[in-house]
Amino acid sequence: MSRLLVVDDEANIRLLYSEELKDEGYEVVTAASIAEATEKLQLGTFDLTVLDIKLKNESGIDLLQQLVKERHDMPVILCSAFSCYKDDFSAWLADGYVVKSGDLAELKQEIARVLAKKAQKARIGL
Amino acid sequence: MDWECCWDRAVIGNDECPNIAEEEYALLNSRERRVLEKCSDCDRFVRDLSRFADSDHPLAAVFPVVHREYLRQKAQIQSLASFLDNKTLEIRFLHELGFVLQSSVDLEEVLSVALTAITAGKGFGMNRAFLLMTDRETETLKGYLAIGPRNLEEASQTWNEILSNDLDLKTLAQNFRINKLSAERAKFHDILEQLTVPLSAVDHIVVKAMDGKRPLLITDAFHHPDVPIELARLLEVDTFLLMPLISRNRRVGVIIADNCITHRTITDEDMHSLENFSFPVAFAIERASLYDKLQVELNRVTEAGKKLKEQQELIVRMEKMALVGRITSSIAHSVRNPLMVIGGFARSILKNSPPSDPKRDFIESIVSETRQLEVVLDEILHYSDSLYPTRDFWDVNQLVEGAIRDTADVLVSRGIVSGYSAGHDLPMVFIDFKQLSYCLRTLLQNDISGPGSERAIAVTSFKSAESVTLHISDRSRSVSQDELDRLLVPFSETSDLGVGLGLALCKTMLEKQGVPFDAEANADKGVTFTLVLPTHKEAQQ
Numbered sequence: 001m002s003r004l005l006v007v008d009d010e011a012n013i014r015l016l017y018s019e020e021l022k023d024e025g026y027e028v029v030t031a032a033s034i035a036e037a038t039e040k041l042q043l044g045t046f047d048l049t050v051l052d053i054k055l056k057n058e059s060g061i062d063l064l065q066q067l068v069k070e071r072h073d074m075p076v077i078l079c080s081a082f083s084c085y086k087d088d089f090s091a092w093l094a095d096g097y098v099v100k101s102g103d104l105a106e107l108k109q110e111i112a113r114v115l116a117k118k119a120q121k122a123r124i125g126l
Numbered sequence: 127m128d129w130e131c132c133w134d135r136a137v138i139g140n141d142e143c144p145n146i147a148e149e150e151y152a153l154l155n156s157r158e159r160r161v162l163e164k165c166s167d168c169d170r171f172v173r174d175l176s177r178f179a180d181s182d183h184p185l186a187a188v189f190p191v192v193h194r195e196y197l198r199q200k201a202q203i204q205s206l207a208s209f210l211d212n213k214t215l216e217i218r219f220l221h222e223l224g225f226v227l228q229s230s231v232d233l234e235e236v237l238s239v240a241l242t243a244i245t246a247g248k249g250f251g252m253n254r255a256f257l258l259m260t261d262r263e264t265e266t267l268k269g270y271l272a273i274g275p276r277n278l279e280e281a282s283q284t285w286n287e288i289l290s291n292d293l294d295l296k297t298l299a300q301n302f303r304i305n306k307l308s309a310e311r312a313k314f315h316d317i318l319e320q321l322t323v324p325l326s327a328v329d330h331i332v333v334k335a336m337d338g339k340r341p342l343l344i345t346d347a348f349h350h351p352d353v354p355i356e357l358a359r360l361l362e363v364d365t366f367l368l369m370p371l372i373s374r375n376r377r378v379g380v381i382i383a384d385n386c387i388t389h390r391t392i393t394d395e396d397m398h399s400l401e402n403f404s405f406p407v408a409f410a411i412e413r414a415s416l417y418d419k420l421q422v423e424l425n426r427v428t429e430a431g432k433k434l435k436e437q438q439e440l441i442v443r444m445e446k447m448a449l450v451g452r453i454t455s456s457i458a459h460s461v462r463n464p465l466m467v468i469g470g471f472a473r474s475i476l477k478n479s480p481p482s483d484p485k486r487d488f489i490e491s492i493v494s495e496t497r498q499l500e501v502v503l504d505e506i507l508h509y510s511d512s513l514y515p516t517r518d519f520w521d522v523n524q525l526v527e528g529a530i531r532d533t534a535d536v537l538v539s540r541g542i543v544s545g546y547s548a549g550h551d552l553p554m555v556f557i558d559f560k561q562l563s564y565c566l567r568t569l570l571q572n573d574i575s576g577p578g579s580e581r582a583i584a585v586t587s588f589k590s591a592e593s594v595t596l597h598i599s600d601r602s603r604s605v606s607q608d609e610l611d612r613l614l615v616p617f618s619e620t621s622d623l624g625v626g627l628g629l630a631l632c633k634t635m636l637e638k639q640g641v642p643f644d645a646e647a648n649a650d651k652g653v654t655f656t657l658v659l660p661t662h663k664e665a666q667q
Binding site for chain 1: 471
C-alpha cells in the first residue's frame with residue numbers, strides 16, 4: 001500500500017483528500033503546515049506528497065524545494081487554486097500539477113501516473 | 127550778326143526750335159528756361175557760339191569756357207541724380223526685402239524671398255542662383271536649393287511671364303514658393319547633389335569665400351587656380367559670384383550666382399549691393415532654421431508630455447488592475463477551496479449512495495453547479511492573469527510540445543489525434559510563455575462544436591520574417607466564420623459551461639502581447655488558427 005502525505009492548510013480539504021484517497025487504497029497522512037509536514041517526514045517514509053502551494057502565511061514551493069534537495073526520490077504533486085502556477089518555473093520542479101477541483105479524478109490519475117513512473121524508475125535502478 | 131539758334135529772342139514760334147516737343151511749348155515763352163534746358167545742347171547754338179568765339183567781342187574767349195563747364199557740371203549732376211535714383215530704388219528694394227525677411231520664420235518662405243530677390247529684374251537681376259547650406263551634423267556645405275533657367279528658351283519664357291505680370295518682390299516670392307520651389311529643386315537636383323563641400327576643405331574656393339566673410343567674384347573660372355575644375359564644369363560658366371551668408375560669426379551658407387544666359391558683367395556695384403543684402407538674408411535663414419529646429423523640439427516635448435501623461439494614466443490603470451488582480455486572486459483562493467470541498471464531498475456522498483436514493487438528484491445538482499462555478503472561476507482567473515504579460519525569449523518547440531502533451535489525454539478521450547510538425551532552424555520567440563501555453567491548450571481543446579471532417583489536429587510551425595508562424599489546423603471542428611467570430615468576443619453567449627471567455631481570452635492575451643492572431647473557419651478544412659510569434663523585441667506592437 002502506497003503511503004501519501006497530504007499538506008494543505010484547510011482542514012476540510014485534508015479530510016476530503018484523506019477520505020477519497022483512502023477509498024483508492026492509499027494510506028494517507030495529513031499536515032496543515034510546513035513545520036508539521038517536516039516533522040511527519042522525519043518520523044516516517046512516504047511514497048508521494050500532495051502539496052498545496054498556498055499555505056496560510058507560507059509557500060508550498062519552499063517545501064517543494066526542500067524536498068527536491070533532501071528527498072529527491074519522493075515525488076511531489078502540487079495542488080493549487082491557481083492554474084497559472086502550472087507554467088511557473090518553480091512549479092516545474094514538481095512531478096505533477098493539479099488545479100484544485102471538487103472532481104478528484106484528475107488528482108487520482110496524477111497520483112497513479114507518478115507512482116507508476118516512480119515504480120518504473122525503481123525497476124530499472126534509477 | 128544773324129544767329130542760327132533762337133536764344134536771342136524772348137518769344138519764339140512753335141516751329142522755330144527743333145528741340146522743343148509739343149508738351150514743352152511752355153519753353154517758347156521763356157528764354158531763360160529755353161537757353162538752360164535746350165540751347166546748351168543744340169547744334170545751332172554750338173555753331174552760334176563758335177561764330178561768336180571767332181568774333182572780336184571781349185567775352186568771345188570766355189563764353190565757350192563757361193559753356194563747356196556748364197555742360198560738364200550738368201552731366202555730373204545728371205549722373206549723380208541717376209545714381210541717387212538707383213540708390214533710392216535699391217533702398218526701397220532692401221526695405222521691402224527686409225520687411226519680408228523679418229516677418230517670416232518659415233525657412234522655405236525666407237529662401238524663396240532670398241533667391242527671388244537675387245534673380246528678379248526688380249532685384250539684383252542675376253540669371254541663376256544656388257544656395258548651399260551648412261550641415262552641422264556632417265560638417266559640410268550642401269547644395270540645398272537653386273533658381274533660374276537652364277537654357278535660353280526657358281529664360282525667355284520666364285522673363286516674359288514676369289514682365290507681363292509686373293509683380294512686386296513679395297508676390298513673386300510667394301508665387302515661386304507655391305508653384306516652383308519643388309520643381310526648381312528637382313530641376314537642379316543633378317547639380318545640387320554634386321554641390322557638397324566639406325567645411326574642412328579650407329582651400330576650396332567656396333569655403334574660402336565663407337571663411338573670408340566677403341563676396342568673391344570669380345572670373346576665368348576654368349583656369350582659376352583656386353577653383354576646382356569640377357566646380358567650373360558643373361556650373362558651366364566662366365564668371366560667377368560667391369556670396370557668403372554669415373550671421374553673427376556663424377557660417378550659414380553660401381550663394382553662388384551667375385549670369386549664365388545673358389552673360390552680363392557682374393560689376394563692383396552688384397557685389398556691394400549683394401554684400402549688403404547677404405546680412406539680413408543670412409540672419410533670416412538662420413532664424414528660420416532655428417525656428418524649424420525649435421518646432422521639432424517643441425513637437426518632441428509635446429509628444430514626450432503626451433507619452434508621459436499616457437504613462438501616468440497607464441500607471442494608474444495598472445495600479446487599478448493590480449488591485450483587481452489581488453482581489454481576484456484572493457477571491458479565487460477563498461472561493462476555490464470551499465467550492466472544492468462542497469463538490470468533493472457531494473461526489474463522495476453520490477458515490478456511496480444507492481441508485482434508488484431519492485436524494486441523488488439533489489446531490490447531482492450540487493456536483494453539477496459546483497463544476498460550473500469552477501469553470502467560471504478558472505476563466506476569470508485567466509482573464510485577470512492576462513492583464514500582465516511577462517515576455518522573454520522561448521523555444522517554440524518546447525511551447526508547442528508542452529501544450530500537445532498537456533492536452534493529449536483530453537483529446538484522446540474525444541477520439542482526436544494531435545500532431546506537431548516543427549519548422550527548420552526556428553529562432554527563439556519573444557513571448558509570455560505562461561499565457562502562450564494557456565492559449566495553445568485552449569485552442570487545442572476548444573469547445574467549438576464538432577465533429578468536422580477528420581478527427582485530427584495538426585500543428586505546424588515555420589520561420590517567417592522576424593517571426594515564427596504557428597498554424598493550428600483543427601479538422602475535427604465544424605463552424606461558420608460568423609459563429610467563430612462571435613466566439614472571439616469576450617462574454618459572448620455559448621451553450622457550453624462558463625462565461626464564454628476561452629477563445630476570446632486567447633485573443634485578448636495575444637493582442638496584449640502584440641502577437642497577430644487569426645481564426646479562419648472553412649466548411650472543408652475545419653478551423654485554422656494562425657499565430658505570428660515575434661522573434662525580436664522591436665517586432666512587438
